[in-house]
Amino acid sequence: MFNNIPNVKLGIIAVSRDCFIVSLSENRRKAIVEAYTKQYGEIFEAQTVVENEIDMLKAVEEVKTAGCNALVVFLGNFGPETPETLIAQKFDGPVMYVAAAEETGKDLINGRGDAYCGMLNCSYNLGLRKIKAFIPEYPVGTADEIAEMINEFNPVARALIGVANLKIITFGPRPQDFFACNAPIKPLYDLGVEIEENSELDLLVSYKEHADDPRIDDIVKDMAEEMGTANPYPDLLKRMAQYELTLLDWAEKHKGSRKYVVFANKCWPAFPSQFGFEPCYVNSRLVSRGIPVACEVDIYGALSEYIGTC
Structure with a gap:
């Protein structure tokens, strides 16, 4: 008998607005992957950080090639509104959006790096394009907090894949x-x-x-x-x-x-x-x-x- 429940293979793509240093999103993505892997299991880490639409196409192809059927888009900073929302449009599967919380003094001047404002703009752009995505009630957090959000997204993704x-x-x-x-x-x-x-x-x-x-x-x-x-x-x-x-x-x-x-x-x-x-x-x-x-x-x-x- 065939398996009647989907297996979820998660991937994560980090995005970065080009007025920020790209390593900010990259390093924060790595911290999330480390936290999630340690606590919950495997997640595929796309190496392409999305700053523009060309990056977006490359990153989506990367997760598709890896066999991912559910995706986390991570705003490591304010984020590029058009490319980040087009990720969900091009990816065939459930997508969750989360963002980095403000840190203390290690990435930017005075630790500035909160992406909450970017999440607001991201949700607005998703609505403009009529793209459905999963956004946690409070989608901004540290690496450990976002790892927990991804874990909560896992059964949601499984249900969405199954229903589809x-x-x-x-x-x-x-x-x-x-x-x-x-x-x-x-x-x-x-x-x-x-x-x-x-x-x-x-x-x-x-x-x-x-x-x-x-x-x-x-x-x-x-x-x-x-x-x-x-x-x-x-x-x-x-x-x-x-x-x-x-x-x-x-x-x-x-x-x-x-x-x-x-x-x-x-x-x-x-x-x-x-x-x-x-x-x-x-x-x-x-x-x-x-x-x-x-x-x-x-x-x-x-x-x-x-x-x-x-």
Whole structure:
């Protein structure tokens, strides 16, 4: 089964306004990388410091070549407004902006070097270009403080990457008197999520086609071991194993251009009579593997579960 949760590979690019010495941003970037690596893990350090648009293209290519799928843009000083915001436009993935706090006497005259004003201008320029980026509530800090901000950005980046590569597979239709739960699809497309809507009959046909699947016995054994003595209906395990394989195979064959899958599946009122069991146990097993399964009336619940899983 494919990995249903993204792995985040972080990169960091430092920017510098050309009226400041470039080593100011460079040295502060190095301090952040050292602090983050020591406390939290790996982060790729782009060697290009961005002062202009040519630098911006070079730095973005550098992190892309390194395989980064999430990015930190660090204002080591006031920062160049156009190039720094174009980084997020050119980079295909979530981007966080943070900035250097004022230090005491080691980089500039009287320690001046706070980039808070630059962050204000940066956020304004991101808005002008309608570029979405993650900015912490207070985005200015020391190396250790920014390392902590990056650590907090990590799960946010994971969720954003996941949602941008997600397909929601549904098996309906929604039952009678649930008209309020007919989820509008356009907001999902706005988030970058794909959706595949199928009928309960499609699910039943696929389920029956798995009746003699040679993998069933191994799953039955795994289910029995998982339940232990709390197994009140052992005669149902074969059917549930068959159903589990049906969903896993459907996800693998139907994810298409997407990397990740969640389900919003029918479970009533016809399900018990046609399949011969309720699917809740199988659903829980999929959830434990990072594949959320919600009710067919709750497509947005499936999306929320996935974000929470990430």
